[in-house]
Amino acid sequence: MQIDVAPRRKRSVSLTPxxxxxFNLLLFFMLASSLARWSGLELATGSEAAAPDDVPSxxxxxxxxxxxxxxxxxLALAALAEQLRRELEAGEIASVILRAEDDVRLEALVESFDQLGHAGIHTLALGELAE
Structure with a gap:
């Protein structure tokens, strides 16, 4: 007696899962990542910020x-940056020292440094507010 065995059909693997x-991983990483550009902020401190005696800060x-x-x-920040850049080029000042009041938000301080740096003022220092 001969028993015919039906050939097994190959099961195809479903790619849907x-x-x-x-897709879920792609969506997770797109939402979890930050696309903001981070940049450093260089500040002169202490003796680096000191200007020569003959040229004031x-x-x-x-x-x-x-x-x-x-x-x-x-002054507005743009006008101030332009005036400081002209004075630096003319040699009237050696550096710029930014002094902030106690309650100034960090965002405003960094924005000021950033705008002054973009205006071409690269001798920036953070100073203490004199009382």
């Missing part, structure tokens, strides 16, 4: 209101 897992004051004060005048 695999695609779902890959420019003291710029950042107020809690977000205003910038230089030589008694309140």
């Amino acid at each position: 695999l695609i779902d897992v890959v 420019a003291d710029v004051y950042l107020l809690t209101t977000g205003e910038m004060r230089y030589r008694g005048d309140t």
Whole structure:
């Protein structure tokens, strides 16, 4: 007696669960990652910030209101950066020391440094507010 055995059909592997897992991983990493560009901020401190005796430093004051004060005048950040750049090029000042009031937000301070740096002022220092 001969028994015919039906040939086994190969089962195909469904790719749908695999695609779902890959899609979920892609979505997770896209939402969890930060696409913000991080950059460093170089500050002169202590003796690095000291200017030569014959050329003074420019003291710029950042107020809690977000205003910038230089030589008694309140200026917008763009106008102040341009004026400081011209004075640096002319040799009237050797460096810029930014002095912030106690309640100034860190975001405003970093934004000020960033804007002054983009304007071409590379001799920046963070100073203590004189009382």
